[in-house]
Amino acid sequence: MHDTSPETLSSIGIDIGTTTTQVIITDLELSLPTYDGAGAVEVVDRRIRYRSPIRETPFDGDRSIDTEAVEAFIDADVQNAGLATKEIDTGAVIATGEAARRTNAEALINRLAERTGEFVVATAGASLEAVLAGYGSGAGARSKTDGSTIVTVDIGGGTTNIAVFEDGEPLQTRCLDVGGRLVQFNADGTANAVTEPVSHCQLPDGPTIEIGTKRPEAVWRGLARRLADHVFDAIEGPPFDEVTRALSVTDLPDTAVDVDEVVFTGGVGRLVSDPDIDDCDPLKYGDLGVRLAAAIRTHERFDALPVRSSSEDIRATVIGAGTRTTTFTGRTIAPATELLPARNLPVLALDGIATADSIDDIRARTAAAIRTAQARRDVSGAFALHISNVGPLTYDRLRLVARGITVAYECRADESRPLILLTEQNCAKVLGQLLESMIDDRSVMVLDELAVSEDEYVDFDTPIMEHTAVPVTIKTLVFDE
Amino acid sequence: MSRNSDRLSGVDRPENEAQLERIRGSHPSRVGVGRTGSRPRTETLLEFRLDHAKARDAVTTHVSPKLVEELGLVGVQSRATSKTEYLADPGQGRDISDETADSVRQQCTMQPQVQIVVSDGLSSTAVEANVPDLLPVLLDGLADRGLDVGTPIFVEYGRVDVMDAIGEELDANCCVNLIGERPGLATNESLSAYFVYGPERGGATADKSVISNIHRDGIPPVEAGAEIAAVLEELCETKRNGFDTESR
Numbered sequence: 194m195h196d197t198s199p200e201t202l203s204s205i206g207i208d209i210g211t212t213t214t215q216v217i218i219t220d221l222e223l224s225l226p227t228y229d230g231a232g233a234v235e236v237v238d239r240r241i242r243y244r245s246p247i248r249e250t251p252f253d254g255d256r257s258i259d260t261e262a263v264e265a266f267i268d269a270d271v272q273n274a275g276l277a278t279k280e281i282d283t284g285a286v287i288a289t290g291e292a293a294r295r296t297n298a299e300a301l302i303n304r305l306a307e308r309t310g311e312f313v314v315a316t317a318g319a320s321l322e323a324v325l326a327g328y329g330s331g332a333g334a335r336s337k338t339d340g341s342t343i344v345t346v347d348i349g350g351g352t353t354n355i356a357v358f359e360d361g362e363p364l365q366t367r368c369l370d371v372g373g374r375l376v377q378f379n380a381d382g383t384a385n386a387v388t389e390p391v392s393h394c395q396l397p398d399g400p401t402i403e404i405g406t407k408r409p410e411a412v413w414r415g416l417a418r419r420l421a422d423h424v425f426d427a428i429e430g431p432p433f434d435e436v437t438r439a440l441s442v443t444d445l446p447d448t449a450v451d452v453d454e455v456v457f458t459g460g461v462g463r464l465v466s467d468p469d470i471d472d473c474d475p476l477k478y479g480d481l482g483v484r485l486a487a488a489i490r491t492h493e494r495f496d497a498l499p500v501r502s503s504s505e506d507i508r509a510t511v512i513g514a515g516t517r518t519t520t521f522t523g524r525t526i527a528p529a530t531e532l533l534p535a536r537n538l539p540v541l542a543l544d545g546i547a548t549a550d551s552i553d554d555i556r557a558r559t560a561a562a563i564r565t566a567q568a569r570r571d572v573s574g575a576f577a578l579h580i581s582n583v584g585p586l587t588y589d590r591l592r593l594v595a596r597g598i599t600v601a602y603e604c605r606a607d608e609s610r611p612l613i614l615l616t617e618q619n620c621a622k623v624l625g626q627l628l629e630s631m632i633d634d635r636s637v638m639v640l641d642e643l644a645v646s647e648d649e650y651v652d653f654d655t656p657i658m659e660h661t662a663v664p665v666t667i668k669t670l671v672f673d674e
Numbered sequence: 675m676s677r678n679s680d681r682l683s684g685v686d687r688p689e690n691e692a693q694l695e696r697i698r699g700s701h702p703s704r705v706g707v708g709r710t711g712s713r714p715r716t717e718t719l720l721e722f723r724l725d726h727a728k729a730r731d732a733v734t735t736h737v738s739p740k741l742v743e744e745l746g747l748v749g750v751q752s753r754a755t756s757k758t759e760y761l762a763d764p765g766q767g768r769d770i771s772d773e774t775a776d777s778v779r780q781q782c783t784m785q786p787q788v789q790i791v792v793s794d795g796l797s798s799t800a801v802e803a804n805v806p807d808l809l810p811v812l813l814d815g816l817a818d819r820g821l822d823v824g825t826p827i828f829v830e831y832g833r834v835d836v837m838d839a840i841g842e843e844l845d846a847n848c849c850v851n852l853i854g855e856r857p858g859l860a861t862n863e864s865l866s867a868y869f870v871y872g873p874e875r876g877g878a879t880a881d882k883s884v885i886s887n888i889h890r891d892g893i894p895p896v897e898a899g900a901e902i903a904a905v906l907e908e909l910c911e912t913k914r915n916g917f918d919t920e921s922r
Contacts, residue, residue, distance in 0.1 A: 340693035360696055525893065525901040586894040588810050619893065622900035623811055630818045 202657075202664070203242075203276060205284035205309060206515020207267060209250055209302070211291035211374050212350030212460055212480075214263060215511040216245035216270040221283070221519065223658070233642055234521040234662040243274035247460075247507060250292055257297040258288075260304070267309065281310035283654065283664060285518040289322045289510060290372060291351030291388070314518060314536070314652050314666045319368035319442050321668065323347060323354035325513030327363060330458045330503040333517075337361025341453035344428055347509055348461035348489075350374035350480070351388075352442065353424055354510075357450050365446040367427045369437070371420045373461045373482025376402065376413075382476060383407045393439045394419040413475070417484035418492075425494040428455065455498045457489075458509035465489050466502040522663045523642035527625020528656050532611055532638050533663065535653045538577045540615070541566050542647040546594060547582035555597020556604070563601065563608050577613040579645050586620055595627035602632060611636035615643045615651070643667075684708020684715050702860040702891075725859045732799035732854065732862035733761070737828065741802060745809055747792060747828035748781050750774050752836050760831035767833035769875065775843045778827065782844055786824025788816055788906050789846035789873075793832030795866075797854030803863040804888055805852060808895040808902075812850075815903025821910060834868050834882065841873025848909045849873045850902060855886065863889040867902050871909045881915040 202221045208214065222238040251262035271278055286305045288298040298317070306315040326347035327333050336343040336358040347354045351374055355367040370390035377386035384406050391402055396419075400412055419436075426437040433445050457465040460478075464470050464486030471491060475483045489495060505512050543562045549555045559578070566572045584590045602612060612635055614624065621641035628637045645651060645667050654664040684707040688694045698706045707718040714722070734757060742749045751774065752767045754760035760767050770778065790812070792805055809826070816823045824846060829836050837851040848871045855864040865888040870881060885905070888898040909915070 340690070340696055525897050527900075586807075586890075586896050588807055588896050588899075591896060619897050621897075622904065623896045626811070626815050626818065626900040626903065630814070 200658075202282040202519070203280055204515050204519060205271070205281050205313060206511045206513070206518075207284070207286040207302075207305060207309070208511035208514055209258060209263060209286070209288045209292050209298075210349050210460075210510070211289070211352070211372060212250060212478075213247050213507075214250045214266060215247055215508060216243075216267055217241055217508065217511050217515045218243040218270070218274040218276065218281075219284075219512075219515045221516065223521075233523060234658065236516070236519070239516045241512070243270065244508065245270045245273075252295075256295060258292060258295050258301055260297065260301050263301065264305070264308075267305065271309075278309060281313060283519045283666075284310060284313045285325075285514040285666070286313060286315050287322065287325065287510070287514045288317050289319075289352070289354075290349050291374065293317045314668065316514075316518070316666075316668050318668075319352060319354055320366040322352075322510060323356040323366040323368055324363045325517060326354055326458055326509040327356035327358055327513070328517040329509035329511065329513030330456055330505055332454070332456045332503065333358045333361060333363070335454075339453075342450055343454045343456060344450075344452050345456045345458060345509070346424065346428060346462060347459040348372060348424070348457065348465070348485070349459040349510075350461075350482075353427070354459075355427055357452075359450070364450065365448075366443060367430075367441070367445055368443045369423060369427055369440045370442055371424055371440060371485075373478065373480045373485055375420070376416070376481045378476055378479055380476065380479075381407070390440055391416070393436050394423075410475070413481065413484050414488065417481060417488035420481075420485055421488035421492050424489060425492060428452075428498070429494070453499060455500050456503045457500065458503050458506045460507050461486050462509075463506035466500075466506065518666050518668075520665050520667065522640045522653075522665055523619050523621060524658075524661045525619065525622040526641055526656075526661075526663065527621050527629070527637070527639040528653075528663055529611070529636050529638035530655075532575070532613065532636055533653055533655045535575065535613075535651075538575055538613065538651050538653070539566075539569070539572045540577050540579050540645045540647055540649050540651060541572075543578045543580045543614075546580050547584045549584075549594075549597070552593060552597045552600060555594055556600045559598045559601035560604065563605055566610075567608070575610050575613060577615050577645075577651060579615045579643070579647070581617050583616060583618060583620060583624075586618060588623075591620060591623055591627060595624060595631055599628065599631040602635065609635075611638065614639045615645060616641045617644055618642075640665075684718055704859075722859070725862075728799075728862045729857035729859060732797040732857040735798045736830065737794050737798045737801045741806070742828045745792075745805060745826070745828075747826050748778070749828045749830065750778060752829055752831040752833070754831035757831065764833060767831050768835040769839045770829075770836065770843070775839070778840060778843055782825035782827065784824075785845045785847075787822040787847045787910055789824040789837070789841050789844055789849045790826040791829060791832070791837045791840055791849060791851045792826065793829045793834075793836060793851055793853040795832065795834070795853035796856040797862055797864070799857070799862050800854035800865040800889065801852070803890070804865045804895040804898075808852065808865075808888070808899040811896050811899025812902050815900050816906060819903065819907045821907065834879075835875075835877075837868065837870060838873045838875050838877050841870065842875055846873060847871065847913075848906060850906060852902075861889055861891065864892060865889060865895070865898075867898065867905075869902075869905060869909060869915070871913060871915045883915065 251259035253259035286302040302315040327345035332343045351372040353371040357365040621639040625639040652666040754766035837849040841849040866886040
């Protein structure tokens with residue numbers, strides 16, 4: 194695929210959510226190589242080739258997702274898009290909200306990633322979900338062009354994922370256990386499923402909300418209203434009230450932001466934008482979604498927010514997954530064919546290099562990073578060392594750095610893994626050249642123009658564009674917080 | 675990347691200072707420089723004229739002979755005998771005289787796999803700013819690859835095609851010409867590396883490939899040195915020019 198059309202990648206996004214499973218397939222058009230190694234490869238256009246229908250996520254009993262049914266959806270979607278599975282170059286499978294907590298979620302998305310394409314990544318995590326929805330709604334890009342601060346609020350079946358974008362970059366996320374499927378109803382309005390987070394919003398002296406209870410409409414509206422209170426609290430805080438903290442699935446930020454715009458997305462978020470939501474049949478989707486959307490829309494704090502609607506409301510997360518997970522290294526790099534593709538490489542920081550002024554200093558810092566890698570239980574295979582700043586880009590400086598790293602590896606007979614180095618400055622090719630000439634019997638790979646941090650993991654694909662750049666996915670792999 | 679981080683903003687009391695700084699930081703154009711009535715401010719004008727003067731200097735000054743010696747380059751001239759002649763008659767910059775050709779053949783290794791040429795082109799400043807960092811990386815990179823490298827040459831008043839004449843005289847397999855680019859108001863330090871396999875006088879420009887934009891805010895010179903070594907290795911292996919699409 195890469196050889197025939199190096200400037201376009203086919204990217205798939207698969208979002209297995211609490212309520213719905215969605216697939217999109219996108220053509221990512223890349224900037225053409227210009228022999229100007231200073232310009233990075235960028236995605237210059239994202240065209241959505243195929244949008245799947247919005248389907249109910251198939252569950253197999255209470256505890257697991259119906260793997261076969263999900264696979265059948267995806268096979269049909271790839272075929273409907275006019276593609277063969279092997280033609281998918283990149284993308285992401287994400288299990289979101291309540292679906293991510295099912296017992297087989299991790300195994301399922303890993304399996305889907307492997308059978309869908311050679312570089313499709315499996316990923317999860319409420320914070321990532323929030324960021325992907327923010328990009329997918331278009332708000333991320335708009336915050337860059339407008340230079341504004343935009344808050345995206347993606348309310349789905351199980352969770353509400355809030356991301357704050359400033360100048361095109363995600364600044365914060367806030368994620369709550371608030372969604373349409375917290376309560377599900379029979380056709381007669383009896384609750385037939387109530388999830389645990391509801392307990393946080395029960396009034397101490399109010400009627401209990403349990404499976405099998407049938408309550409007056411005012412009770413459901415009251416519950417929706419209290420959930421809405423916490424959605425607004427999460428958007429507007431800090432400070433946050435105690436119940437908001439209890440509903441939160443990630444750490445809440447300490448600093449408040451001035452917001453220029455708020456965008457609601459997701460299945461429930463889409464209903465928020467409907468001006469007639471208050472008149473909608475509350476049991477239309479068999480859950481609390483309509484009442485929650487109405488409670489948000491009619492809330493007095495809603496009118497105070499600068500709300501703007503998004504054209505990609507319900508598909509925001511899946512579009513983000515399909516279009517925003519792939520980035521690229523710089524164009525002058527030292528890739529090692531035998532190490533690519535590489536999945537789930539843990540990143541370890543190699544700190545203090547910019548100010549280290551002797552070979553021994555750099556050796557000691559590298560040795561410390563290697564010791565950390567050996568001590569961490571989650572680092573079993575290869576890992577990547579990240580240098581945020583090597584210092585001034587002179588040959589003498591880089592020779593010193595390369596020598597220090599080499600000596601550190603020579604001293605560690607017990608460390609046999611390849612040396613994979615990631616830098617932020619454009620210096621991978623020269624560092625690669627230096628390390629290749631100094632290090633014996635060890636694979637060396639240096640890739641640059643990558644901003645990563647220690648708690649992240651990276652996937653690298655095989656090089657594209659005549660070996661000038663490597664597609665990268667940077668992720669926080671924690672499957673579920 | 676942006677020169678604007680060094681420049682004063684000329685906008686008094688901007689409505690959104692953070693956004694103005696983001697715009698100014700996003701590219702090197704002179705934006706957000708303010709005005710006095712309908713005219714530029716004195717600082718803006720002086721800065722503009724300073725940058726213009728630096729660009730002109732890059733063209734009209736000479737690469738220091740001391741640097742040429744320190745870098746171990748054999749110094750020659752193109753057919754042009756002065757800067758004035760070179761600028762007035764650029765064709766002279768594409769070739770070397772018979773006497774120079776004789777001298778080059780005497781002083782330099784014949785039939786190298788790789789011949790390195792450094793030329794002032796239109797920016798002596800670019801040569802002085804980048805070649806000292808770039809050349810050692812390039813030479814080490816070529817040595818690591820076991821390539822046979824000829825005696826590096828500096829050509830005063832040289833244009834891109836002067837590497838054809840030198841490569842032909844020395845019977846080199848391939849040549850690289852590290853040459854100062856036409857300076858602009860954003861930078862006067864930008865260097866390019868042009869490549870040719872099988873150099874011969876009159877060779878088509880289409881047969882040459884280039885890595886451009888080598889300077890501290892573009893491709894760092896050390897990184898460019900390593901990249902150029904890799905490109906030269908590929909030329910020696912494929913025995914084909916970069917844009918020889920038919921044989922790809």
